[in-house]
Amino acid sequence: MAAVVTDVETVMAHAGAGSSEVRSVAIAAEGLVKKYGKRTVVSVDSLQVFEGEVLAILGPNGAGKTTLFRLLALLERPDAGSVTYFGNPVDTHDLVARRRAAAVFQRPLLFQGSVEQNVGFGLRFRRLSRREARLKVHGTLDLMGASSLADADMRTLSGGEMQRVALARALVLEPDILFLDEPTSNLDVHVRRRFREDLRRVVGGLAATVVIITHEHNEALALAQRVAVIYEGSLVQIGTPQEVFTHPQNAFVADFTGAETIWHGEAVACREGLCTVRTRAGILVEAVADLDQGAPVVIAVRPEDVALAPADGGATPVVTSVRNRWCGVVDSVAPSGPLVRVVVRLDCEPGIEAVFGGEGEVISLITRASADELEIGPGRRVTASVKATALHVLAG
Amino acid sequence: MSVFWDAIKQAVALVVSGDSYVFGVMWMSLRVAGTATLLGMVVGIPIGSWLALRRFWGWGAAATVLNVGLMLPPVVVGLFVFLLLSRQGPLGSLSLLYSPTAMIIAEFFITAPVIAAITMGGVGSVPKEVRLQAMGLGASRWQTTWLVLREARVTLLSGIVAGFGAAISEVGAVRMVGGNLSVNGHNMTGTMTTATMALVTQGNYAMAVAFGLILLLLAFVITFVLTRTQQGIRRRWLQS
Numbered sequence: 336m337a338a339v340v341t342d343v344e345t346v347m348a349h350a351g352a353g354s355s356e357v358r359s360v361a362i363a364a365e366g367l368v369k370k371y372g373k374r375t376v377v378s379v380d381s382l383q384v385f386e387g388e389v390l391a392i393l394g395p396n397g398a399g400k401t402t403l404f405r406l407l408a409l410l411e412r413p414d415a416g417s418v419t420y421f422g423n424p425v426d427t428h429d430l431v432a433r434r435r436a437a438a439v440f441q442r443p444l445l446f447q448g449s450v451e452q453n454v455g456f457g458l459r460f461r462r463l464s465r466r467e468a469r470l471k472v473h474g475t476l477d478l479m480g481a482s483s484l485a486d487a488d489m490r491t492l493s494g495g496e497m498q499r500v501a502l503a504r505a506l507v508l509e510p511d512i513l514f515l516d517e518p519t520s521n522l523d524v525h526v527r528r529r530f531r532e533d534l535r536r537v538v539g540g541l542a543a544t545v546v547i548i549t550h551e552h553n554e555a556l557a558l559a560q561r562v563a564v565i566y567e568g569s570l571v572q573i574g575t576p577q578e579v580f581t582h583p584q585n586a587f588v589a590d591f592t593g594a595e596t597i598w599h600g601e602a603v604a605c606r607e608g609l610c611t612v613r614t615r616a617g618i619l620v621e622a623v624a625d626l627d628q629g630a631p632v633v634i635a636v637r638p639e640d641v642a643l644a645p646a647d648g649g650a651t652p653v654v655t656s657v658r659n660r661w662c663g664v665v666d667s668v669a670p671s672g673p674l675v676r677v678v679v680r681l682d683c684e685p686g687i688e689a690v691f692g693g694e695g696e697v698i699s700l701i702t703r704a705s706a707d708e709l710e711i712g713p714g715r716r717v718t719a720s721v722k723a724t725a726l727h728v729l730a731g
Numbered sequence: 732m733s734v735f736w737d738a739i740k741q742a743v744a745l746v747v748s749g750d751s752y753v754f755g756v757m758w759m760s761l762r763v764a765g766t767a768t769l770l771g772m773v774v775g776i777p778i779g780s781w782l783a784l785r786r787f788w789g790w791g792a793a794a795t796v797l798n799v800g801l802m803l804p805p806v807v808v809g810l811f812v813f814l815l816l817s818r819q820g821p822l823g824s825l826s827l828l829y830s831p832t833a834m835i836i837a838e839f840f841i842t843a844p845v846i847a848a849i850t851m852g853g854v855g856s857v858p859k860e861v862r863l864q865a866m867g868l869g870a871s872r873w874q875t876t877w878l879v880l881r882e883a884r885v886t887l888l889s890g891i892v893a894g895f896g897a898a899i900s901e902v903g904a905v906r907m908v909g910g911n912l913s914v915n916g917h918n919m920t921g922t923m924t925t926a927t928m929a930l931v932t933q934g935n936y937a938m939a940v941a942f943g944l945i946l947l948l949l950a951f952v953i954t955f956v957l958t959r960t961q962q963g964i965r966r967r968w969l970q971s
Contacts, residue, residue, distance in 0.1 A: 410863045430871055438867025444860055447882060456878070457868035504868065514867070 358385040360422070361512060361544035362407060367416035369402050376402045377568045379416075386421075389538055389545040391559035391576075393552060395591060399568035400548045401441075401516055407546060408438045408514040420512065434461060436512040437505035441521055443497035445489040450476070450500050453489055457508045475507040479537070495526040499533070506537065513538075515547040519554065531557065552592045556580065564588050582727070589635035589727050595698040596636040599731055602626040609658075609723065616695040618681055621658040624728040631731030640725035641699035643677065645709055646716040658723035661697065665715040668706065675706040679719050697721075734936065741937030742944055753938065755918035756926045757945055763834045763905070763922060764842075764898035770835070771842030771894045776887065778843075779850025780876060784862075797851065800844030805837075809904030812837040816908065829920055833908040841901055842894035849893060853886025854879055885961050892957050899949065902928060 362384040369377040377399045384390045384407075394400045405411040407418060409427050418425055425432035437457065445453050451472050458468040476482045481499050484492065492500065498518060505513060518534065519527045535558055538545050549555050555562045556576045563573040564587075572584040583589035586597055600614035605626050612620045612632055620634050646662050663681035670676075677699045697719045701711070711717070745753050782794055814820050816828040816836075827833045857879050865875040880887065902924040911925035921929070923942040930939040 405863065408867060410866050427866075430869070433866065434869035436867075437869070438864070440860060440864055440867070442860065444858075444864040446861070446865075446878060447884075456865075456870075460865075460868060460870045460874050508869065 358388075360384070361386040361388075361420065362546070363419045363422075364407060365417050367403070367406055367413050367418070369399075369406055369411065370414050375568055377406060377413075379403060379565075379568075379570055382407075382563065382570060382573070384544055384546060385561075386544055387542060388560045389547065389558055391555035391562045392546065392548045392565055393550070393555045393562050393579075393591070394565035395550055398550075398565045400550070400565055402568075403565060404438075404514060404516045404546070404548045408436055409433050410438065434508075435510060436514060437508045437510035438514040439498075439501050439505045439516065439518050441517040443494075443501040443521075445492075445497055445500060445504075448489060449485070450481070450487050450489060450492070451485045453500055454504045454507050457504060461508075471507050472503075475503045479503045479506070479533070493526075494522055495530055498522060498530060502534070502537070506541075510543055513541065513543045513545045515545065517548050517550065520550070534558065552580070564591065566591075583635060583729060585729055586633040586635065586731075589633070589729060593637055594635035594727060595638045596634075596641070596693070596696070598634040598636075598694055600632055600634060601731070602628055602630045602632055604628065610728070612728070614694060616681070618661060618695070620726065621723045622726040622728045623723050626728070633729040633731045635727035635729060636697065636721055636725070637727075638676065638698045638700035640721055641697055642720045643679070643699050643701055643705070643709060643711065644718045644720065646718045655720070656722070657720045659721045659726070660718050661720075662716065662718050663697070665711055665713055665717060666696065667713060668711055670703075671700065673703065674700050675703055675711065676700055677706070677711055679717055681719070683716075735940075738936040738940040739944070742941035745938060745941045746945065752913070752916055752918055753941055753945075756921045756923055756942065759831065759918055759920065760899055760922040760924070763831055763838060763909075764895055766835045767838035767842050767898045768846075768891060768895040770839045771846045771898075772891060774839075775843040775846030775890075775894070776850050776880070779847040779852075779890075780854045780880060782847075783851045783854035784876065784879070794851070797844060797848055800840075801848045803840065803844065804903075805841055805901050806903040806907070808840045809837055809907035812840065812904065812908050828908060829910040829912055831909070831920060834905045834920065834922070837904040837908045838898040838901060841904065842898045845897050846890045846894040849890030850883070850887055853883035853890065856886070857882045888957060888960060892953060895953070896950070900924060900946070 360383045364379055364382040367377055367379040368375065392400050392403060402411070406413050409418065409425060409429065409432060412427050420432050420435060423432070446456060451469065454472040454475060455468040458471060473482060473485065476485055479499055479502065481496070481503060484496060484500065489497065489500065498521065502518065519531050522530055531554060538558060547558055559576060561574060562576050562579045564571050564579060566587050572579055572588050579588065580592050583592055583594065590597055598614040598616070598618065598620070600612045600620070602610050603613045604611045605624070605628060608623060608625060610622055610624045610626045612622060612634060614620060614634065622634065626632060661681045662683045663679040666678040666680045668675055668677050679697050679699060681695055681697060699719060709717070778797070782790070782797065812833065813828065815822050816825070816833050817823055861882055862875055862879055865878045870878060905922055906925045906928070909920040909922065909925060911921045911929050912919040913921055923946055927939045927942045930942070
């Protein structure tokens with residue numbers, strides 16, 4: 336496999352990583368395997384979580400995230416492999432080790448009773464007196480801005496409040512390791528946004544090592560110092576969010592971290608670090624990469640990196656540094672929050688072939704104002720442009 | 732119809748006047764059924780929880796045995812305990828036949844499967860995630876089990892009441908091992924159900940109706956308390 340360097344940012348990120356200090360390991364997993372029946376759900380050769388860092392485990396549904404979470408949090412036993420906390424081997428029966436950690440699940444899973452009781456359960460498990468527990472519970476609820484809920488019964492809470500209580504229930508234990516399994520995925524969109532903000536504030540202020548499971552790359556980006564991408568039970572990439580997002584190691588990671596346009600092709604010519612790639616659909620792409628001629632590659636493009644211009648607008652073509660300019664016709668337009676997601680079918684490239692599966696399309700994310708200005712709508716002829724440095728070139 | 736009304740009037744009079752025989756029988760019923768239910772809880776709740784929380788080789792067979800226990804004909808239970816305690820039986824030397832203890836043993840075999848089966852259902856319906864969440868907050872194995880039982884407490888309460896109901900309304904087994912004995916009008920092993928049967932064959936309808944009324948009243952009170960408790964648990968959920 337050819338060494339692939341995609342863009343300037345990645346090079347900088349690597350330079351940064353080289354100078355990082357040695358950090359002690361909070362959680363280490365070696366050769367972890369978990370099977371359900373004959374199906375291998377998790378198979379992780381090696382994973383290390385450093386002390387005090389926030390690590391996001393990112394992956395789609397069914398990738399084995401939750402199982403990995405349960406193995407790391409000592410809630411399930413692996414079929415093979417081992418987990419250590421701070422250098423000591425640990426397992427599900429190790430109550431002392433389990434009590435160094437606390438877990439928050441996707442569903443709040445509050446127990447019957449009041450909020451105060453719920454937040455106090457872990458402390459009571461640790462044999463704290465009712466008085467001590469009460470004091471700590473109220474302190475934590477204050478911190479979470481939820482002290483008014485202390486006496487409320489858990490059945491009366493809203494989804495957001497429940498998850499807040501579930502988080503407080505873990506934080507009150509002052510764990511060395513905090514495990515969060517998709518803590519926001521059960522919430523409404525607007526509640527989620529607020530909760531995530533609170534989560535960021537709380538997690539940022541913790542000295543604890545945090546492992547957060549998520550299937551949303553935005554969440555990983557917002558919260559984590561490192562991201563581990565998991566797919567079909569295995570880790571496919573681990574690194575800083577910047578590394579993972581700007582230098583995805585394969586098409587899956589690129590796709591999953593938000594590169595919506597994925598093209599397959601092969602390098603046709605390379606010169607001085609700039610390669611021309613011809614895609615299956617016949618689109619010619621120029622990218623910063625060091626490839627062997629004929630090497631199969633995957634081109635991934637984030638929609639926010641694709642600019643649109645009217646194809647028929649200007650009398651003279653604008654001179655620009657942008658290496659990739661493709662003409663096409665708008666296929667569909669869909670609002671995406673404050674932005675507009677535009678699918679452009681690249682039908683007027685010379686030598687273009689009809690290929691299914693998005694190979695002949697590029698997806699762009701532009702503001703509503705731009706869309707209005709350019710009169711973007713289905714059938715509109717446009718030119719899509721992407722800088723050669725913004726493309727991700729991955730080994731195919 | 733007048734026979735019926737006369738019987739009710741006399742029954743009320745018996746209860747109100749505090750007839751010693753009536754109260755002796757009532758006390759015996761409550762004592763036997765109550766003790767059997769307590770023992771049934773001590774054995775049934777752990778077995779039911781264990782079957783709900785663990786899967787092991789032979790689990791299906793164990794669950795089947797439990798369900799058979801649930802449908803055990805009381806007369807068969809009575810016969811079994813009778814043979815066990817009879818003079819020639821393995822426990823004959825203890826001379827327990829025709830004693831309250833014998834009735835408690837028989838009723839234990841009737842309540843324990845009921846309590847175990849309902850516990851199994853209740854504990855089994857608590858999501859596995861609740862257990863994981865308890866563990867994720869540092870609960871030991873016992874603490875986790877305690878928490879799951881706490882989550883299933885409404886069902887557990889129903890199971891206990893169902894077990895008590897089965898015990899107090901039972902006739903066949905209790906009659907066989909208890910004998911409905913009384914000496915000089917002083918009750919020895921009569922319960923409300925066995926006494927009622929005997930009184931009817933003697934033509935003493937008033938006292939039979941008295942016991943019938945007490946049983947009905949008891950059923951009503953227990954149901955009322957249970958419903959209130961369950962509603963109470965639910966109401967506390969709904970209060971803000």
